[in-house]
Each structure stands twice: as structure tokens, then as C-alpha cells.
Amino acid sequence: MKTDTLLILGGYGNTGRLIARLLLQETDCHVVLAGRDLARAEAMARTLASEQGGERVSAVRADAADPSSLRRALEGCRLVIVASSTSAYAGQVARAALDTGTDYLDLQFSWTKFGALRPLEEEIRGAGRCFITDGGFHPGLPAVLVRYAGSRFDHLTRAEVGSVIRIDWARLDIGAATAEEFVRELADYQVLEFQKGAWRPAPWKAMWMPRTMDFGPVFGRQYCVPMFLEEMRSLPELYPGLWRVGFYVGGFNWFVDWLVSPLAWLAMRVWPRRALRPMARLMHWGLRRFSRPPYGTLLKLEADGLVRGTARHLELTLSHADGYAFTAIPVVACLLQYLDGTARRPGLWLQAHVAEPERMLRDMERMGVALTLTEPLPGRERAPEDHWGQTPAHS
Template sequence: MSRILILGGTGYTGKLVAKHLLEQTDVTVTIAARRLDKASAFADELNQKYPGQRVCAVHADASNADSLIAAFQGQTLVVVAAPTTAFAEIAIRTALDMGVDYLDVQLGAQKFALLQSASKEIECAGRTFITEAGFHPGLPSALVRYAAAHLDTIERAVTAGYLNMGKGLPYTEAVDELIEMFKDYQAQVYKNGQWTKSSSFELRKIDFGGDIGNKRCYSMFFEELRLLPEMYPSLKEVGFYLSESHWITDYVIMPVTWVWLKIMPNAVRPIGKFLWWGMGTFHRPPYRIELQVQASGLKDGRPAKVLASVDHPDGYELTAIPVVAALLQYLDGSARKPGLWMMGQVVDPVRLMKDMAKMGVNTTTIIT
């Protein structure tokens, strides 16, 4: 039986990953956290809810290699659900040394560079390392591949995200990770056979349809998008765009955030709290997280369009569910391949959509 350890298992995303894993699989789950008392309490809660006494707890500190060595012992795969990119090298090295497969729910240029530098070693060791799993990154490239599966030739694929969580969403260290990402913000898109400059960004109106309607969106680059033109040589345009939210957030909160980060790059926590306060204070319905792809190409020799979307009212759920849907493919062997992979490129996107729907994500596919 497979054993999956969740590093950061008492965090918002980690808890949801654990619950969905127990509901969807027969794996045993290890809740790993810096505070063993919290991990043990959550493990007891899960064992009372789900049959089989399949959950245990262990102390793990991502900044301490000895701690991780002890925690990773006997595990099949570790899910890094904690925003610990500052200590990414320790988790990566420990997983390799202990012969454990790896999946992270993180976004970070430094972490990705570390994984790339170890990619040959990962493959030679026969280990499966999956990075940048979750909502975004994770789903944008999967949605492009999902659209391509419904076309004979894909020529254009624009992915767009709408994030409106309303009030009351707690601040977590994941926001710190987001602010760290802003330091290396890139916004290139692929147009006319080449990527635009990383220092440039694009504004465009995108019609989300329904109660969201037309929104002004800002380009944002994810590393998972880079390989798509190679995978689909017919692609002439691909990119990711993030929707505007509230005018105060867009024209006041965000500019102040950028300037503050420029002047005081180490003030990550206060900047993050300021941004989170703005997003939680200035908002209007509809409240949900939505990601969609608008693609076009050819089907049976004729022009065709694919619109596919996923949405959920809870952003943490829409992070955890794609992770577990990807793990279902890892556990049955279809996504268990030696090497370093992006989640959106190693999974079967059609099955991913079906499994996410079973776990409560609203999915829509329209082909015209």
C-alpha cells in the first residue's frame, strides 16, 4: 500500500489534500508539521472520520534535514504543501537521498531552478518529481492540453483566471510566497511564433461569460506554459491572464504593493498583509475562483472553438482537488514516470477534469 506524507499537513491546503486522498484512495497518510501536537490532533480527527486507521502524525521541520530524513522514512511520496520554498533544496535533496517520490504545491523561481539542476539525477534515480501542482500554476497548461484533445489542430489558447474570494479568507504563509513571486514577476505571452519580452506585459479584455462578464486582464507568465508551443507546433498564441477585481484594489492597493516591494523587498509579510487586507475589503460579487481556456483551431477540417472552465467558491479547495486528481494518476501508474514534470504536462487532462468534477469542482466544456 502506498504511503503519502503531507509536509505542511496542518495548513489549509495540506488538510484538504489529506481529506480528499482518504476519500478517493486507500493510501495511508502521514500528517507532517512543525508542531507534532497539531499534527496528532488532526490525524486523530481524520481517523475518527475515515475507516481503517490510515492516518498517522510525525514532526517535520522543512528547515532541518535530519527532521525530514526521519519523517520521509518508509514513505512512497511526499507532498510539499507548505510554503517553504526558502528551504526547497533540503526537501528536494532529502527526497532524492531517501528514494521518495515528490510533488510540490509551490510557486517559486528558485525552487524550480533547483529542481531543474537536479533533473538528470532525478531521472537516473528512477524517481518521479512533479512540481507546481494545484490551481495556478498547475491547471493553465492542463486546460490548454484539454482543449487540444478536442481539436485536430490547436492554433490559439488563452487561459484566464478570475479570483474573487470575498471577505474572511485567512492570511497564510502562501501569501508570503505570492509576494516573493512578485519580486521576479514575468508577464510574457506567446504570439506570432515567439515569446514577448519577460519585462513586458499585456492588457486585454476577456469575456468570462455568465455573471462575471467582460473583464480587463493582465498577462502573467507561468513556467508550465513555456513548453506548450513545442508540444503543439501549430500554436500561434498562448498565454495566461489574470482578471481585474475592484477598482480600489487595481488602481490603489496593487500599485502601492509594487512600489513598496520595490523600495523594501524584504518587507514580505507586511506587504502581503496589506495586499490581503485590500483584497478582503474591496470586492463585489460574484465570489468564486474560476479558470478557463478559450481555444480555437481545426476539427474535421473546419474551424472550431473550445471553451472549458473550472470553478469553485473556495480557493484552497481548487488548489487541493487538482493535486489529488493528479495523485490518482500517479497512484495507478499512468503519471508515475521517472524524471521532473510539471503537473499540467504529466497528467491526462481529460481524466483530470472528470476526477476534479467528481470531487466537487464545477466544470464546463463547450465546443462550437
């Protein structure tokens, strides 16, 4: 039986190398690390090969800005995983994948990327290719949590997901391209939440007087603001009883949240090309200089609905000490379903909608994500923990 070959563009980066390590651990695939710097890719391949005690990892040079190098690298590969900060070249990567008969998955949050992929949707489907976009932690998981909650209620009425990302940036090797990607995300930021039957812009006071969410004993109550993700758009259609749904993102640190982010948002709208590099340098400096412990990454769902006519409340929390691992693990959990065929369908899909939620959460837990699910019984003040082996609330 032929072993599948998966190529990771950006395979020696902070997230790419973790995806590679997990793929070698969880599958029998051959993994190819690709990037502009062949020496770094080869060094990482040797490291992973020594860890795994095998020869299922190799390296190749591939530059997202160079279509010919992409096509050469992708020949013979089943799927390309885009883990690099190259959303500006999403169209070129997608075209190279189509030209070589390669499936595709990316980890990038970018409306520019969507603009490049959407026109190719019919061609992707017609070619029998499976393209999965918006992989990772967020985007990638918030709608998975809502879909999971939808399976626990007869009628889901409210589903809100909040996140905390606290990373010791000073210890990480963050390249200029990654910092610039952060700033581009700010320029793309859409402050939308679903209320009263429609996706609506949050009032401006929500940015200056943000709501708070209780993120548990480590992080406590944190402020967070609405952040629209494409994966959330269709949820009110999937669950017609929803009257409120949204994703809310917490801050990095006071300097980045209240000074750098508003300045970068304004500058990128007035001078999008001239402002990118200086704003990225300022963002990078602010993340490294002002971030403080406790560190970790956490995603929390709060949901309300009805079970047999009785009001119920559900809370689901996912967390990991390493934010990059929390990005890599959902990707690999999705790929496990892709590789066995259950999540491979021709067309352009969002990670949060192509994967089966409960299996994805179980696989993530097995790979190191901490999960806590609480479902209070009617009339109870405190909620017992559900350790994933108990009967669903509506059974």
C-alpha cells in the first residue's frame, strides 16, 4: 500500500514543525518540510527523524512566491499544509495544488486569502480536490464547539465562544513575516456578532467598554471584544433557534491592546503599504516587552438551550500551555479524519465544518489539549464535570 506524502509549507516554523511531529506520531505518512531556507528545513528534518527513529521525513525548497518551485515540490504529494505566513500568495499556492492534483489545507486568517480561494471553488470541486481553509485554533475551533453544543440540545438558543492567548513572546523566534501577518489581521478585523436575527456590527462602545468572560482559576475574568470568523456565519442557519452567537477574543497585553492595535488598525486603513512594516515592528516589540505570566491558551464556550423543554446551560473549555501546539493539534485532528476519508470531500471547506466535532475533540484531548465540560442539571447551582464518557444530556 502506497504511503501518503504530506508537504508542510513553513515546515520548520513554530507551528509547522509541531504539525510535522504530530503527523509522524499519529500517522504512517511521509512528511516533507518545505520552505525558502532549505538548510533550516533539512536541519529540522534530521531532528524529527532522530526523534521518531525513522525515515519518514524529508526536506525540499519551496517558495510561495515562486510558482515553479511550488509545483516541483508538490509533485507526488497528496496534500499541502500551508503553515507559513504567506496569505498574500494563497492564490499561487492554490493554483500549484490544482496543477499538480494536490489537496490543500491552510492555517491562515485572512480575508484576502478568501478572495483568492472563492473564485476557484467550482474548479476545485470539478477537479475532485479537497481544499480545507481556516485551520488551527481560531479560526478553526469556535464553530466546532458550537456544533458540538448543538448535538447536546434539542434547541440551541445561545452560543458564545471566548479566547485567551497569553504567550511568552520573548522566548519565541518570530520572523518579520509573522509580525506582518498579525498586522494584516488587524486590518481585516470585523467586529460582528449575531443578534436579533442578523450579523450586526458591535457598537463602538464595545471596543472601549468590552464585555468580560470568566476563564477560570488561572486567567480569571478577562475582557474580550467581538471578532467575526467566516466559520460562524452559517451557524444561525444550522441552528434556527439561535438568537445570539459570536466569537470574542481577549487581549495580548495592555500596551498592544490599547495602544498598538488601535494605532495599527488606523494606520493600515490610511497607509496600508507604508504602515505595514513599522506597525509590525512595533507590534513585535510590544508583544515581547509587555507580555506577562500566567501564560497559556484557552477557548471557552458558553451555550444555552432546551432539552425536552427544560432550559439547560453548557460550558466547554479547551486549554493548552503552548499556543502553537494548540494551533497544530486541531489541524492534525482534522487531518486524521481527512486521511481515513471521513472528512475528504471535493470542494472548498472550512476546518470547523468539515470535521466531525466529537471525534475531533476526543483526538485533541488525546494529543494533549485539556478539556472540561460542565452541564448543570435543572435547578442545580453547581455543575458536575463530564469526563467525555458519560451519556449526553438529551439521551
